[in-house]
Structure formats: structure tokens, C-alpha cells
Amino acid sequence: xxxxxxxxxxxxxxxxxxxxxxxxxxxxxGVVGLYRLPDVYTRLHATTKCDTMGAGLxxxxxxFQSALPEAVKLIIIAGFIWVTNPTAAHVIAKAxxxxxxxxxxxxxxxxxxxxxxx
Amino acid sequence: xxYFIENTLTSYSAxxxxxxxxxxxGRAIIGPSAPDRVVAINIIGTKTVVIxxxxxxxxxYHYYLDIAMVYALMAFIATIGVAKYMEKGALE
Numbered sequence: 001x002x003x004x005x006x007x008x009x010x011x012x013x014x015x016x017x018x019x020x021x022x023x024x025x026x027x028x029x030g031v032v033g034l035y036r037l038p039d040v041y042t043r044l045h046a047t048t049k050c051d052t053m054g055a056g057l058x059x060x061x062x063x064f065q066s067a068l069p070e071a072v073k074l075i076i077i078a079g080f081i082w083v084t085n086p087t088a089a090h091v092i093a094k095a096x097x098x099x100x101x102x103x104x105x106x107x108x109x110x111x112x113x114x115x116x117x118x
Numbered sequence: 119x120x121y122f123i124e125n126t127l128t129s130y131s132a133x134x135x136x137x138x139x140x141x142x143x144g145r146a147i148i149g150p151s152a153p154d155r156v157v158a159i160n161i162i163g164t165k166t167v168v169i170x171x172x173x174x175x176x177x178x179y180h181y182y183l184d185i186a187m188v189y190a191l192m193a194f195i196a197t198i199g200v201a202k203y204m205e206k207g208a209l210e
Binding site: 066087092 | 123160161187191
């Protein structure tokens with residue numbers, strides 16, 4: 001039993017390091033995308049996904065090291081971020097589109113309508 | 119390894135995320151259009167939640183997690199409000 005607890009401790013620490021470093025990597029990639037991409041929509045595409053993934057991973061890494069109540073709270077926060085971040089991105093993209101910010105690359109706006117008629 | 123995780127990894131992660139927040143703030147300042155700034159502010163809100171969680175673990179202030187939860191909600195509401203204001207010109 002004690003051996004199992006020791007092994008669980010070891011696995012937990014390794015998982016914490018992997019998840020934490022991975023989360024930091026994803027957060028940094030989101031910021032790189034925020035700087036290097038040319039457009040509102042592409043920036044949204046980069047930052048939202050990377051930020052949701054990175055925040056979830058870091059919160060999960062902290063949850064692995066905490067006691068049970070704190071871990072449950074952290075997982076609730078991660079789930080809340082996973083739900084709200086894509087929603088916020090959708091609303092921002094819709095607002096930008098309605099306000100009239102064009103994407104960088106020109107394309108036909110009605111190409112989906114043409115496909116649905118077939 | 120416990121010392122490494124509880125002190126070194128946590129504090130360095132918080133500092134790195136704080137540096138990323140300042141980089142996002144740079145995009146919010148130079149962003150050519152309004153939606154760019156909204157995107158940057160939204161990202162800053164998410165990263166702040168991560169920083170609060172890390173600090174709560176580092177100092178073992180467990181009630182900071184409630185603050186992180188409320189902060190995530192507030193950042194979401196702020197983003198939705200600004201986006202709706204951009205879209206309709208008024209908050210109804």
C-alpha cells in the first residue's frame with residue numbers, strides 16, 4: 001500500500017511537470033500568434049485555442065498538487081474557461097464581421113449558399 | 119522534487135505568464151482596430167485567472183480560487199459587453 005502511494009506520488013509529480021510546461025508552451029504560442037498573424041480573425045483563431053488549452057493544462061497541473069476541495073474548484077474554473085472562451089471568441093468575431101472588418105484574403109461571401117442549393 | 123514543484127516551478131510559471139500578459143498588453147496598445155484590442159483584453163483575462171490560481175497554490179491561500187472564479191466570470195461578461203457595444207452601438 002505504501003509502495004503504491006509512493007508510485008502515485010511519483011506519477012503525480014511527473015504529470016504536474018509535463019502539464020505545467022505544456023500549458024506554458026501553449027500560452028506562449030498564443031501570444032506569438034497574437035503578434036505575427038495579420039488579421040483579427042486569424043488572431044482570434046490562434047489565441048483562443050491556444051489560450052483555452054494552456055489555461056486548462058496549467059489549472060489541471062495545479063489541481064494535481066492540491067487537496068480534493070481545491071482540485072474540484074480548479075477543475076470547475078477550467079471547465080468554465082473551456083465553455084466561455086470559445087463563446088467570447090465567437091461573439092468578438094461576429095461583432096468584427098458585422099462592423100465591417102474584412103479578412104485579409106478576399107473570397108466570395110456567398111460560397112456556402114451556393115453549395116447548399118445543390 | 120516536491121520543493122521543485124511547489125516553489126521553483128510555480129513561481130517561475132507565474133512570472134512567465136505575467137511577462138506574456140505584458141506582451142498581450144502591447145498588442146492591445148498597438149492594435150490597429152478595436153476588435154484586436156478586445157481580443158488582447160480577453161486573453162489577458164484568461165491569463166490573469168491562471169496567475170491567480172498559481173499564486174493561490176504558492177502561498178496556499180485557498181480562498182483565492184473563489185476570486186479566480188469571479189474574475190473569469192467578470193472577464194467573460196466584459197468581453198461580451200464590449201463586443202455587443204461594437205456590434206449594435208448601444209448596450210440594451
